[in-house]
Amino acid sequence: MENNDKLLAKIKKLLNLARKNTNSHDASLALERAQKMMREHRVTETDVALTEISEASSEGAPSNANKTPRYMSMLIEIIRQAFGVQSYLAWRIGKRTVVFYGPDERPEVAAYAFDVLTRQMMSARREFSAGQRGSARVSAGQRGSARVSAGQRGSARVSAGQRGSARVSAGQRGSAQEYQANHLDSAG
Incomplete structure (x- = not known):
């Protein structure tokens, strides 16, 4: 197996030399030697190519x-x-x-x-x-507490007039309830 690997490596070097050599005489000699070795040892180009895998x-x-x-x-x-x-x-x-x-x-x-x-x-x-x-x-525990009675639903509604007065500017501090109370007192 090791001798076969050495043989394949030598043939591969000769084929690469034949492909990449700029001197046509050296390239043809390398190709002839590679082909001769391949015939003697019954090796195909596929066998040589598979050594790269x-x-x-x-x-x-x-x-x-x-x-x-x-x-x-x-x-x-x-x-x-x-x-x-x-x-x-x-x-x-x-x-x-x-x-x-x-x-x-x-x-x-x-x-x-x-x-x-x-x-x-x-x-x-x-x-x-x-x-x-x-x-x-968490969502399973919150399901029960999210229920609102019918009486609470009505008190959560805001009339159209109150919507505008409930806006809080970014510069003001305090809760929205304090702002709304102060704003309504000064308006009335």
């Missing part, structure tokens, strides 16, 4: 469910597009992981980004859920 696995996934949750699928897709990699789900040591594969070091960076964003997403999700549970308790 690497893979990296995430530390874990936010869900071990059989059906991948939508939020996880969306995060994986965003990372795939952002880093130009592909992915698949795998089980390793009893937990689900996401394996990213692609050229060069992209899969490693994508796996790291997935781990970091997963931690942030799960933390935000816990905070949001806790807030939802807390607001549900």
Whole structure:
């Protein structure tokens, strides 16, 4: 296996030299040598191209469910597009992981980004859920105290003439009731 890796690396260098060399004589010699080695060892250009592909696995996934949750699928897709990699789900040591594969070091960076964003997403999700549970308790307790009797409804009405006199300017201090009492006394 190691000899095969060395052979593929040598062929890859020769092919790159053939493609990027400005001297046509050197380029043709490199290409001939690469083709000769490929014939001798039954290696194709696809084999050489695949040496650039690497893979990296995430530390874990936010869900071990059989059906991948939508939020996880969306995060994986965003990372795939952002880093130009592909992915698949795998089980390793009893937990689900996401394996990213692609050229060069992209899969490693994508796996790291997935781990970091997963931690942030799960933390935000816990905070949001806790807030939802807390607001549900408060609203359930307020339902009974928000009831108003029929007699109180009528006293809360304000006539059209009183609406204008109840306005408070930003510079005045005190309660609106004090202002209204003072304003009505001075007007009358």
